[in-house]
Structures are given as structure tokens and as C-alpha cells.
Amino acid sequence: FPSPHRTTTTHKKEWILRFEAEYRRFALKRNGPGGFQEFYRLLQTIHRIPGVDVLLGYADVHGDLLPINNDDNFHKAVSSANPLLRIIITKKEDDPVVFATNSLQRRKKGLGLTGLRTTGSGSTHSKNKSGLMIGLPQNFRQISSIIDVDILPETHRRVRLHKHGTHKPLGFYIRDGVSVRVTPQGVEKVPGVFISRLVRGGLAENTGLLGVNDEILEVNGIDVAGKSLDQVTDMMVANSHNLIVTVKPANQRNNVVHRGSKSSVGNSGSVGSAGSTGSALLHDSPSPASQSNPITASNSTAEGDSDDEDDDADLILENDCLTPYDSHRVANSNSTNLNRDSPSNRPHNFAVGRPFPQSVSLPNSIGASLSDSSVMMSNHNGNPSHTASSSQESMREDGNTITL
């Protein structure tokens, strides 16, 4: 791989591409790589595979196989090319590529450098179990983020936990405590709410953004001052699907430092550069709530419906078979004594006679990912399996209503 252009290309990048064991190598201007879509089309032309859906991956400096599926990670990939960037292209309908840390190195070992890119064989899969699993790009899901770094005081941290879709418990406990505030009158002790414990393996612990004894200042933009422990508990539970907590970390050493103020603040010396770049990274992809959640606008957040999409996700089952009265006489009479129904009756009027446990299990299995209220499915004569599969297909990340 030593490139002849290596010394000369300050403005160009070298590319190695492999597709169906086919390698292409080409150069690209470093300072003007364009967007992801542009690049994607470029690849399709280079490989002469227009119209074939592919997944792109690249190997970063640590040898991790990471996906390229948007502008951000494309730019990141380009910037990390040193100077060669290896891109791995996989056909989409194949078994999923498992992106994982160290996966490339391991694959290198197993298959050799020239080894064919076997598209997601079972063996790769099982080998990768030991590594940290990363799902498919389309299944990528943010589980937490630090937001509003620019508007919060440095001593505070606003953390967003996304419970949505994960089965991990939020996993933390809060308690009453005494907070020391510095006021013009001097130091003042006021009651406060603190994190008392993190559950092992829970979301809160995994993010590493919350710690024991962190003081909770706000929940979803609402000041907790003057509220009781039970009130704060209820607020957090009510917002648990999209919980934004502003804390004053007990450990003030890992604070996010504003880039601009880095030089002026003396204590930033102890702040690891890894920490600051890491948080900057997270900040680079602003979440919608970051705009709507300045501290001063806490009221508007509370009343506004800015983050309501996933909130409206009530599951509604309607039985509209009643409109044509005659055709459903049988179903009607069945339904009147549906509780005495023998199971054999159920397939005929599943919507009517569906026993409760089943309908409860619905949100359990798919309800978590059902979301978009715009998706309305009219399903008068479908069978349950059809409903399930069709809804699964059209289910999207943010909120929904289903009409059966």
C-alpha cells in the first residue's frame, strides 16, 4: 500500500476500495470532498453499480470499522485518512455488516490482508460477539448526549438520556440533600436533590455522564428548586422517554470547557484533551432539544409541544367492523360473549376477541419503536401477523398511531 503520492499529496487523498473483492484506488481532493451523497454517487459510478444499495464503512486510525452514512461521518472519515482511506462497500440486502471496534484488525488476522470480504458470514458474527457490538447504521440510536454546552455555566452539565427503544433501565436513584450556594449574602444552604446511586448496567451508568452525588438542577427545562423528592421523581418518570437532566456534577474536573475560553481558564490544564474533544464531538451533532431548551425558556418548553412527537405515541386499537352492520352480525354475537369464547373463535374476529395479554404485549414488543403519529393503517380484514409485519416495516422512530 505505500503510496507514491504520499509525499506529494497534500491536497489529495488516496482511496482503496473493495467491492465484491474488487479493489479500486483513486484520489480525491482533501479540502473539498463534498457531501456524502455526492461521494456515494461517485462510488457507484466508479464501481459501475448505479442503483445498487450499498453500505459504506471505513477503517479509522484505531483500525475500527465504522460506518459512513452521512455528511458528518464522511467528513470525519476523510479527515482521519492518513493519508490512505480504506473504504469497504457492502451490498445492502446482504447480511448485516457488524461494525465493531477492532473488527477490522481481527478480520485481518483471520482472513489475511487480501482475504475476500465475505459478506457477513456467521463466523464473523460469532467472533465479534466478544467485541463491543455496534448495530447497523440505520439502527444507530443515540442513548445520551451532553447538550447546551454553550449556554450553560461551565459547572453545570445538561444530559439527555434516551430511554426510547432500549431495554436498559434508566437506573439511578435520587435523594434529598443540602446544596451550598454562593449568594451575595454569603454561603447559603438550600435543600437540593442529588443522585444517590447508579444501578450497575443501567443507562445512567453506561453513559458516564451522571455520577453519584451530582446535584439535579432541572428536569426537562423545569427548575426543581422548591420541589419535593417525590415531585422530582414523578417529573423524571413522566419524562423518562426523553429525559433531560441538568446536573451540577460532584466531580467538577471533567467539565466541558468552552473552546473559546480554553486559553483564558486556568484550570483547563487538568481537563484531558480527550475529554474535551469527546464532548465537542457530541456537541457537534446538536439535538433538536438543544435549541428549545435554554434555561431561560423553561416555561416555553413546558408548555410548548416541541418534544412531543414521541409523547403522542398512545396505542389505539379500534374495531371499525361495526359500520356494515349486517356483515358482522356473527362477529357481533361472538363479541357479546367473547369472554366465553373458545379459542377457535378468535381468528375470525381477532380485533374483537383478542385477549388482553396479547394486546398488552403489543407495546412491549413493538410499541417501543412504534412512534409516528402520521402512520395510520387501516386494517379491517387483515390478520394479526400481517398487521404486525406491516406495522413493523413502516414503523419509524418517532411516534405513531395504529388503527387496526
Place this chain on the structure above:
Amino acid sequence: MKRFRRHGQESQRDRLKQELFQFNKTVEHGFPHQPSALGYSPSLQLLAIGTRSGAIKLYGAPGVEFMGLHDENAAVTQVHFMPHQVELVTLLDDNSLHMWTLRGHKGLSELLEIGRFTLTGPPGAPPSVTRVTAVLAHTSGELLLLGTEGGHVFIVEVPGFRELEERNISLDQVAASVPDDYIGRRNLEHVEALQENPINPNQVVIGYGRGLMVIWDLEKRCAIQHIPATQQLESVWWTEDGSYILSSHSDGSYCRWMVGGEDVNDEEEKSDIPYGHFPCKAISKIIQLPTEEGPPFLLFSGGMPRASYGDRHCITVIHCKTHVALDFTSRIIDFFVIRDGLQHTGDPSALVVLVEEELVVIDLQTDCWPVIQTPYLVPLHSSAITCSHHVSAIPLKLWERVIAAGELQNTHYSKKPWPITGGQNLAPDPPQRDLLLTGHEDGTVHFWDASGVCLYPLYKLSTAGVFHTDADPNDNMNQGAEGEWPPFRKVGCFDPYSDDPRLGIQKIHLCKYSGYLTVAGTAGQILVLELNDEAAEQTVEAKVVDLLQGQEGFRWKGHTRLDVREEPVLFPPGFQPFALVQCQPPAVVTALTLHSEWKLVAFGTSHGFGLYDYQQKNTVLIKCTLNPSDQLAMEGPLSRVKSIKKSLRQSFRRIRRSRVSLRKHHVNNTAKLQEANARLEAELAEMELAPVQRKIEARSSDDSFTGLVRTLYFADTFLSDSSHNTPSLWAGTNGGCVFAYMLRLPPVEHRADEPVTAQPAKEIQLMHRAPVVGIVVLDGHGAPLPEPLEVAHDLARSPDMQGSHQLLVISEEQFKVFTLPKVSAKMKLKLTAVDGSRVRRVGVAWFCSSRTEDYGESGLVVLTNQGDVHVVSLPHVKMQVQYPCIRREDVSGIASCVFTKHGQGFYLISPSEFERFSLSTCYLVEPRCLVEAPLHSGSSSQRRSQPDGASSTHRTRQDSEDAEVLQEIQKSLEGDQTSFLENNVKSAVA
């Protein structure tokens, strides 16, 4: 620009809010919790009760009530009216004295504290020197005599509380003159009693704890006579003619002493231990009152034989040959006797006894001394209140029938009118007849007249007769055997010991138009009753409903079903049960509703819900809401909690039995009670020690008790399509699930034979999974649907069926409006996510504007777990107003709250008291009363010689004055109101 316009609209809305809503706590109904002192003013005809929490309450004629609260959180130990004045003095257990007055203000009287005072002794003196133990309000109205623990008597001038040091009667002064042969002269102990000579206000008798009594002349400042009693003194009474002094003692004896001028060595004339032979308990108070002709009345409290009846709370009344030991239900706080005549010096007419849990008034002028029913201070908690239900605007017909049924139950009460008649009730007549129904632990439902200031009992319904209960039929506590000694007679209605807790009433629903009532209880029983003016003997057939519907893996560990009487039962006139549903498993009924037009009852428990057709007496629908992972519901109630309560109850029951049975059990039982108490305390301590830490976890579907049915609602609405409205049943569960069923009712002519059918139509799973506490369907105008039969009786506008209906689902956390028939979310109001509070109680109420008569709007009245009440507008679910109402620690108060249809509410502030509050500017029930100062003043001799004629002329004059006063009040009120409004308008404009 836009912002400015919006601002204008908002201020207009704010003005409207002021016209619609205001928060007031208006009156406390029921019996004060933990009363500790009693006082009575014969001249004002007012009764005063002080409580352990420092409240002082005054009662006169029904509707005349005053309440005051001492700033100190100390118990009121004594209450004394200043004779012939409108002032009263209270002594608290922090040794402070307080002067209260009834001040006239804009034609009404108000209770006001006007002074406070604490005795200060000489420097360096021990606190006992000034610790007040006895208070005498002197008839001059200018002096207070304060006896202290140190044995001194301090004299204080009132109302200014000026100490008259030179007139104090020190212990040394008294001790110096005590005869040498008196055995207790070295230590006379504290002042136990102070009494004034009824015919000579200059003479007072000072009773010392050790037994010695000294008659002291206030003018000459010297002792006139010493009465050398040697038993510990409990109380002293000076007979009306001034010639005798009665003393009662700790050994259960009383003595009568002649008051004999200068004769120092007077012998006791008579001494008696009424329940003697064996050691007796103290007689704590003794009274003797003369009658016009015949022997006097003698009344005393206590004095029972210590070993066998030491736990009884008795007052003995002896007159002629009649001797009765009135046996009360709880500890006696104090008692007094009301006397006939304009000067209140005639024959004793009524005995008023304040015991810890109730007020009992006994008619002393009717044979057998029956009890007079109290129009207020009724013990709501005669059996513990388990639920309540309010029905506004009762039709006159039903009202009269309920009263008639109630009157038949009250035949044992005296026919005499209520003897305490002070003050005038100036409150306007209540605009409508309201009923408050309370369900009790013993299976009774009490009907109260809640229209006015007095919560008056109308009728009592017992459901126990339908079932076989644990009650021991031989457990008759009412009457002792013939010739029993002492001659006990049980009085009072406080009886907190339920025979069978399964009988407890949990839910009530009354249809005011049809007179159908349904009540549901702890053991899954649902009774449907109808009002019948005749007694009837009938069999109530039970229908067992299996709510599990074959659900696997269920184990019910709770109580068993109630055992129904199969033989016909005779039901007295009133509400008589005709249908009974028993849920299986017999879990407590958590939701209940009745539709009298469709003749359907819907009920729910923690396992599911059902629909019962009470015309055809069969079930229409059964739905199991259990979640298989629902551990708690699967296994029944928590056994630990239950066992404590059960064991406590059992020990109480045993004690009660022992009261009528053998005396030897008794020590044993108190030990058991103590043991039970200790266990309970340990349990509480354990709870308190748990670390205050809360887990933050998203709700999941397998949280416990998700299947518990919280609310049921009937509506005639558009469930399937927007052109046909159909009857429907809605159910909401603890797990945030709403079920809707379409009901098909046969035409009226076939109602009795064709089946009613129900068909599932919709199911909504709220994503936030909070318990659904209320469901309301709003009509095309956004107004809540009227109650069944309301339109048929022309009492409500018929709902708008043209516009599209909306469904309002109220969960503990959010108010959410959905469209109908296609259910999709339209708007919502988040409560918990914003301020962390949860909905505990919710009701729909109608608010009228205080300014424009024809304007009104519906709103949701909400009580949160923080104890705040909110009004939420309909149909736009916007928060209107918020007021703090109940302390958030007062969980039972919050749980007990009920709302009326006109923006008022009730909640329990103690087991025995309802606080009434109002959110409305128009519907306000509060005491408005006037007490005028008695015109007599000056010395007692003048007062006594005043001819009767004078006072009668005064009467008539007063009557005409009254009318004027009334008019004036009316005017000032109206004036107030308009000026208030004007002010509002001005401020709003500004």
C-alpha cells in the same frame, strides 16, 4: 404587535377568571378531633369546645358557628365564658391565657382574640408557682381568679389582664389560718377548684388538692371557713342557695358540707361512696341542681368500681328514685346542664356531655331521659368513613322520601327541640338541596344534608343485613341485665369496631332522579337498591361474576366472599337491595357507576370489570384486565399490612366483648392492646427508618396492579361512526389503558326480555402508562355530557349531537383530548412532567360568573398529590387557577376529597371532620351569624332582681331590631359585592 393583542385577550381572560373562581375554606363539618375542653355560656346560649390542636369552636343555634385557632400549637385545657359578656377565656397547656371576643363586624359576628397573658411569679420562683390549675371567671365580669400548682390564687383584672397583686391569696395567708389539727396542713398542694358563692359574689371557695377547702372573702381578704376534707380533692360545687358545698374525691366519694357563717369547726354533713364497698375510681366532677318542686338533680362523672367497671366512661344522674349510670362510648371531657327559664335558673332541662368522640345531649324533662339528636357536631366517624359521594341539587320528591325514611329511624330520639339556641343564623337559605353520602367500614351508608352550614344526618342505610357476618348475635351491648348494679345505660353512637371489615363500603353511586342507588364494598359485593316507602321482606339473589375469565396462574390470598343470607330478609322503609353481584375473586371494588336510564351497573376491581343489567338481573359483559406479570394483583393484598390491622381489630373486638362480659379478662386485654400498639409503633418506626431515596425508572407494562380498574363511564356518543351515536361504556385502568365498549340496548318495549349486548370497540394504551383516573365525553359544544335522566327531567340542556364529540382521558399525569369516533390525540395538558404533581381526584363542575348571571362554564376540578386544587378549562384543557388546599403530607385528607357539581369540595381533616371548601365565586356555604351581647350588666343582685316583664319587652324590641339589622346586612353585603367588583374592574383596567 401580535404579542400585544394576545396580552389584551389574556387580561380579559384573567378578569373572567376572577369572576369565576375564588378559593375559600368555608366551614368544618362534623365533630372536632381530640376535644380537650368544654365551656358554656347560659346567657349567650353558646357552647365552646377547645381541642388538643389549639382550636376553639363556638356553637349556638344550628348554623351559628365560630372558629378560632390559637397561634400556639398547644392544647386548650379550659374554656370559660365571662359571665353575661361576649368574651371568653381559654387556658392552654403552655400556661398561657387568651381572651376571645365575638366582635360585631358589618352586621355579622366574628371570633377574635383580643388578649393574651401568662402569669409571672416573683423572680426565682419555681414555675409551679404560676402554673395555672384552676380558673374562675368572676360574675362581676371584671375579675379572673387563677389557682396555681403552687397553691396560690392570683387575681387578674380583665379584659386587660392586669394583675391585682395586692388582692392575691397566697398559700401562706391560707396556711396560717388552717386549724392545727388538720392533718394535711403542712402541704395543701395545688389549687384544684375555685367556686363562687352563688348568692354572694364576694365569697369564693378554694379547694386544695390535699382536700382542704377554704371559703375566702374577697372583700375582707380573709378566710371565713375551713372545710377539712382529707381525701384528694377532685371537684367542688356550691349549691345554688349557697348553703352547702359538695366536694368529690379521688376515692370515689363525695361529701356535702354546710356553709355555716363563722362556725369554724363544721362537720361534714353527709359522705357517700355511691358505688362503694370495693375501691372506686375518682368522681371527677359533681353538680347538684334544684328543681322547682321535688328533690334536686345530682350528677357526677366517674366513681365506678375500679376493678370491674374502671374502664367505663360514666355519668351518674340521680333524681328522685331514678338512678342511671349513663355509659358513654369514649372518655368524658366535661359536661354541663342547661336550665330552664329566662335567667337559666329553673329546672334542669338537658345534660350536655362532651366525650372524646361525640357530643351527647340528654333530655332531662322527658321520661327515660332520651337523647336529643344533635343538629351539628355529629360524629361522622361513628364507624370509620371509607368513601364519600356527593349529589347536588336533589329533586324535592327524593329529598322528602329520604327524610321520611330517616325519621322512622329516629323514633328513639327525644322530641324536644335543640336546647342550645344562641345567636342568629343570617346565612341565606341554601340555593339547592345537596346530599353527601358517606360509606362506612361497618357496611352502612349515611345520608347527610350538605346544603348548609350544618351537616345534618338524614338517613342511615345498613347493608349488613344482606349477609351473614362474624357478628356475635349474643354480643348485645345495649342493655345490661335487669337489676344490674351500677344501672348502666348505653348512650352515644360512636362504635368504631366493625364486626366484619369485608362489609366496608368502597364506592357509592346514587341516581337522584330515579332513586336507584348502588353501593360496592370491600369483598367485591355490589348491591343495587331502590327507594321503597314501605318495609318489605325479600330475598336478595346473588350473582357471582368470575372476573378472571380463565386467567392462569392466579392465586387469591385475600379474604373470602361474603356469605349471603338465603332466607328472605325484612328491610325497613328506605333503600332496599334487590340485586347483588359478587365478584370472584372478592377483591375490593375500585370503580362503580350506574346508568338508571339504561338500567345498567358497571363495576371494576383489580382484576377486571363487568357490566350488569339490573332489570334482567344478568351480566352483560365481563372483561379481565389482569396482566400475567402482575404479581400483586395475582397474590391478593399484602399480607403484612393486613395482619396488623386484623390483629388490632381483633384485640379491639375482644376488649369490647369484655366490657360486657367478665371482669377478669380485662387486665389481660389492656395488656394485649398495649402489645398491639407497640407492634404498630414498631412497624411505623421501621417505615420511618427506611432511607429517603427514590428510584428513577421508566414505567413498564409489568408494573404492579396495571389491571386495576380506576374509572368507569357511560356515554351516549359516536363510537363507531360520526353519524350514529350509540350507548357506550368506557373503562380506564391503572396501567394507562382505556377500553371502550359499544352497548346495544333493546327497544324500550322489549327491554325486559331481549338481551343487552356489549361489543369491544376501542382500546387505547396511553404511552405514558399513568393510571387513568377519569374519562369524560364532551359534546359538540365542548360541554361534558349530562347525567342520565338529567335531560329527561329538563334539568340540563340536551347535549349537542351535531358537532363532533371529543374524549377526555384524565390520567394521573396528563389531561388528553382525543377526537371521536376516530380516536386521535388532539390536545393535552401535562401535569406531572411539568411540576411533578399527580392527579388524585378529579370532577367536572359548573362555574357561574359572579358578575353576569347568565355566563357560566364547565371546568375540571382537580386535586393533586401535592394537595393543590386546580381548575382546568374545558374543552381546551388549559390550566386556569391553582390554590394550595391540603397539606401534601395529609394523604388520607387528599384521598377523602369529593367535589360537588358546583365547584365545592369536602375532605376529611381528621377521622371525624370534613372541611368544606369552594372554588366558586357563586356557590359558597359558610356560617354567617350574629351574637349580641346580653344587655344585663352590673352586679349580680341587680340581675337577679330584674323582673321578667322587662326582659320580655326587650325581646319584642329586639325582634323588630332584628329585621332592621337584617336589612342593613343585606345592604352592606350588596354594597360590598359591587364595590369589590368595581375594584376588580379598576385594577384589571389599570
